[in-house]
Amino acid sequence: MSARFPVHEIPGTPIFDGAAARKGYALNRMCFSFNDKANRDAFVADEAAYCERFGLTPEQRQAVEHRNVLEMIAAGGNVYYLAKLAGILGLNVQDLGAQQTGMSVEDFKQKLVEAGQ
Amino acid sequence: MARIVGGIGVSHVPAIGGAIARGLQQEPYWKPFFDGFERAHRWLAEMQPDVVVAIYNDHGLNFFLDKLPTFAVGAAAEYFNADEGWGLPVQRPYAGDPELSWHLIESLVADEFDVTMCQEMVVDHGLVNPMQLLWPGKTRPVRVVPVTINTVQHPLPSPARCFKLGQAIGRAIEEYEEDVRVLVLGTGGLSHQLDGTRAGFINKPFDLMSMDKLATDPKALTKITSLELIEMAGSQGVELLNWIAMRGALGARVTEVHRSYHIPISNTAAGLLVLETAPAVLHANAA
Numbered sequence: 001m002s003a004r005f006p007v008h009e010i011p012g013t014p015i016f017d018g019a020a021a022r023k024g025y026a027l028n029r030m031c032f033s034f035n036d037k038a039n040r041d042a043f044v045a046d047e048a049a050y051c052e053r054f055g056l057t058p059e060q061r062q063a064v065e066h067r068n069v070l071e072m073i074a075a076g077g078n079v080y081y082l083a084k085l086a087g088i089l090g091l092n093v094q095d096l097g098a099q100q101t102g103m104s105v106e107d108f109k110q111k112l113v114e115a116g117q
Numbered sequence: 118m119a120r121i122v123g124g125i126g127v128s129h130v131p132a133i134g135g136a137i138a139r140g141l142q143q144e145p146y147w148k149p150f151f152d153g154f155e156r157a158h159r160w161l162a163e164m165q166p167d168v169v170v171a172i173y174n175d176h177g178l179n180f181f182l183d184k185l186p187t188f189a190v191g192a193a194a195e196y197f198n199a200d201e202g203w204g205l206p207v208q209r210p211y212a213g214d215p216e217l218s219w220h221l222i223e224s225l226v227a228d229e230f231d232v233t234m235c236q237e238m239v240v241d242h243g244l245v246n247p248m249q250l251l252w253p254g255k256t257r258p259v260r261v262v263p264v265t266i267n268t269v270q271h272p273l274p275s276p277a278r279c280f281k282l283g284q285a286i287g288r289a290i291e292e293y294e295e296d297v298r299v300l301v302l303g304t305g306g307l308s309h310q311l312d313g314t315r316a317g318f319i320n321k322p323f324d325l326m327s328m329d330k331l332a333t334d335p336k337a338l339t340k341i342t343s344l345e346l347i348e349m350a351g352s353q354g355v356e357l358l359n360w361i362a363m364r365g366a367l368g369a370r371v372t373e374v375h376r377s378y379h380i381p382i383s384n385t386a387a388g389l390l391v392l393e394t395a396p397a398v399l400h401a402n403a404a
Binding site: 028069079092101112 | 270
């Protein structure tokens with residue numbers, strides 16, 4: 001951090017900067033592996049062992065156990081990679097949005113529709 | 118000599134690929150979105166581009182955080198699509214244009230854009246969905262040169278830098294001695310945000326203003342930072358950077374052929390903007 005690069009906070013908006021990238025590396029690396037079906041299957045077959053293999057931190061491990069997106073982001077997860085984990089868990093981006101905003105999925109979808117009116 | 122026939126800004130929401138695979142184009146949810154492409158199809162049939170320079174952002178298919186280039190140019194003879202992890206059917210490969218790729222790379226580096234050069238590049242929904250939207254069905258009448266901009270790992274390049282990248286791409290194409298007609302694509306956006314407690318954020322007034330400015334006064338969009346862009350367009354709305362770069366390649370004057378805008382597609386405000394470049398003589402006068 002320096003005067004040249006002041007922090008620009010945007011409420012409710014995670015910024016995936018260097019600090020987040022360092023913190024989240026193991027979690028994001030695991031999620032990147034889910035581009036391969038064999039790896040998705042291995043995660044489903046033995047989640048704990050798969051997380052262990054990628055060296056997830058206790059905070060990341062817990063966030064994954066909780067299926068909690070905000071916790072995963074706090075642990076350094078990046079949404080582009082987390083989306084691949086969400087796919088395994090059967091969650092689409094409306095489910096993710098509803099979970100993070102504390103809304104029902106129906107209410108979240110309605111909010112999107114209203115943004116167009 | 119090569120000629121840029123125009124540019125298209127188009128959303129690339131993953132769900133579009135699913136809708137195409139399942140043939141949902143006429144369903145009430147999807148129809149207003151897909152109907153917007155009819156004019157683009159007619160325009161493309163008139164313009165007959167040979168090559169598409171497709172400016173998009175990779176979403177963790179080709180690039181991981183171990184090595185993440187700010188700007189990269191594909192230089193392959195063929196580009197493979199691949200499994201992204203959430204069930205989109207994998208599309209068959211797209212033909213590349215290595216001659217144009219290497220010309221672009223030479224020209225960009227000479228212009229001080231020190232791009233990453235990729236002789237292998239798997240292309241994700243950021244490229245594949247727009248291609249399916251613009252050329253539906255099995256025909257593949259164009260070759261592709263992919264150009265990626267990092268929108269994943271901060272710091273992101275600024276809107277001003279992306280516009281200049283586009284200008285450098287435009288110069289490179291104009292100097293290319295092969296007689297090819299080039300379309301420039303900028304994909305992604307418009308406003309949307311997937312992550313954080315502001316998830317679901319959409320900003321219709323900003324999107325409409327952005328499309329106006331892209332058509333008439335693109336430099337207005339280069340006066341803000343990427344973080345200011347995120348504030349106004351959402352975390353993933355920052356993909357507007359790809360549209361800004363596309364616009365940079367088109368030169369001073371364009372004619373807006375068509376636009377459509379629809380909320381929501383998935384969590385996104387979906388946009389389509391078709392811009393035709395001025396005839397060469399006007400272009401030269403404007404410069």
